[in-house]
Structures are given as C-alpha cells and as structure tokens.
Amino acid sequence: MDSVHRYYEDIASKYDQDRFQNSYGRYIDALERPILSSLLSSSGPKENLEIACGTGRFLNFAHTGVDVSKNMLKIAREKYPEAHLVNASFDAIPLEEQSFSNIYAFHLVMHLNDSKVEKLSKEAMRLLKDDGSLIIDVPSHFRRRFKSKRNDWHGSYAPPLRIFEQLGWTITKVHPVMFVPIHRIPNRFRGGFLSVEKVLSTLIPTFCASYMILEMRKTQ
Numbered sequence: 001m002d003s004v005h006r007y008y009e010d011i012a013s014k015y016d017q018d019r020f021q022n023s024y025g026r027y028i029d030a031l032e033r034p035i036l037s038s039l040l041s042s043s044g045p046k047e048n049l050e051i052a053c054g055t056g057r058f059l060n061f062a063h064t065g066v067d068v069s070k071n072m073l074k075i076a077r078e079k080y081p082e083a084h085l086v087n088a089s090f091d092a093i094p095l096e097e098q099s100f101s102n103i104y105a106f107h108l109v110m111h112l113n114d115s116k117v118e119k120l121s122k123e124a125m126r127l128l129k130d131d132g133s134l135i136i137d138v139p140s141h142f143r144r145r146f147k148s149k150r151n152d153w154h155g156s157y158a159p160p161l162r163i164f165e166q167l168g169w170t171i172t173k174v175h176p177v178m179f180v181p182i183h184r185i186p187n188r189f190r191g192g193f194l195s196v197e198k199v200l201s202t203l204i205p206t207f208c209a210s211y212m213i214l215e216m217r218k219t220q
C-alpha cells in the first residue's frame, strides 16, 4: 500500500466532514459541480465512469466508480447502494475496454507524478469509447512555480498541460477553478466570493487560476 492509499484509508471516516462540510470545501464544491454537470449533461450515469470516486461526492453523475481505498468506497456504498463500485487502482481497472463515453477523476492528479499520469492516461484511453471525453482537474503549473515546495505533503504535483498532449490527448476545453485565495478570506465572507469568481474568469488568464478542469478527447 503506498502512502497516498494509506492516507485515505486512515481519514475516510472523517473525509466528508473535514473536507466538504466547511466553508472552504463548500466553496470548491460550488465551483466544480456546475462545470462537471455541464460537461456530463448530455450523458446518462451508465455512460460515465468516475476514477478515484472517494466517498462519492460526484457519484450522482456516474453509475460506476473506482477507488483504491476500501474505506472511502464503504462510505460511497452507503450513499449509492445501487452503484457499481470497484476497489482497484487507476492503472489496473478490471472493466471492459471502450465501455464509457465519459471518464472523470477529481483531486487525483495532484497525488501523482509523470509516470503515474502516463498510466492513468493509458487506462482511460483503453476504457473510453473513441469519441469519449476524459475530464480531470490539474493544479496550476504556473501558480505552483511561486510556491515553496512542500515535501511533507504528497499532493503537490502540478504538471504543465502539454504532458497530456504528449500522451495523445486533445484538450478541448480548459475551465479555470478558483482565482480568489479563499483560504485567506474569513469564513463568513467566503460564500460571497463565488460571484466574484465568475467575473474574474472573464478578466484573468486561465492559467492564473488555482487549478483547472480539463476536458480532453483522444487525438485522432
């Protein structure tokens, strides 16, 4: 078991409460959810696969979810008893090739490195139909250049977007997420900044956002 896997096994029972039942988590969720919803609006849950589905925050969009952590999946199962939840790593998913129109993975890439991204990419290519989409979030390479390295934390990987093109993807859309340094804003004011984000996204270049949601297709 690697350190990321161990970490999520240990925090699973507190994950929802600690990450998403506070003003910071609600803010992130309120930014990400409408983007994902718009990208998946024309497909039904059976056409979609979520990789690293965790406790099921976004399993309303997919019938099938994969996660390496048994404890995270246990919570997802309580929320979505009808879903097909598979305990597996992203690089060896025991499902048929070309099974899905859309595959999405949120807050996973930050834990990876170049060689793991390559494995994720290969598995997504295998499982996606030819005209299918891969949707993932990627921390801003540009913004991370100005941050000190946090070697104590295994979530600081921020690859340049060209890595995905080199792996055979065409990026069809880049959605910026979070321009406001919301962790510096007092809790009670945070909700009010959601509308500011919309305005900022029209004024500030996408690569200045904290992270981006990429919509990609296999390069023909």
Ligand SMILES: C[S@@+](CC[C@H](N)C(=O)[O-])C[C@H]1O[C@@H](n2cnc3c(N)ncnc32)[C@H](O)[C@@H]1O
Pocket (backbone or CB within 6 Å): 004, 005, 008, 009, 051, 052, 053, 054, 055, 056, 057, 058, 066, 067, 068, 069, 072, 088, 089, 090, 091, 105, 106, 107, 108, 111
């Ligand atoms: C930050 S959580 C995100 C969960 C969910 N996507 C969300 O946004 O709430 C990261 C998830 O990635 C999963 N994960 C880590 N390594 C993985 C791997 N090798 N294969 C599949 N899932 C993995 C963890 O178990 C955890 O559930």
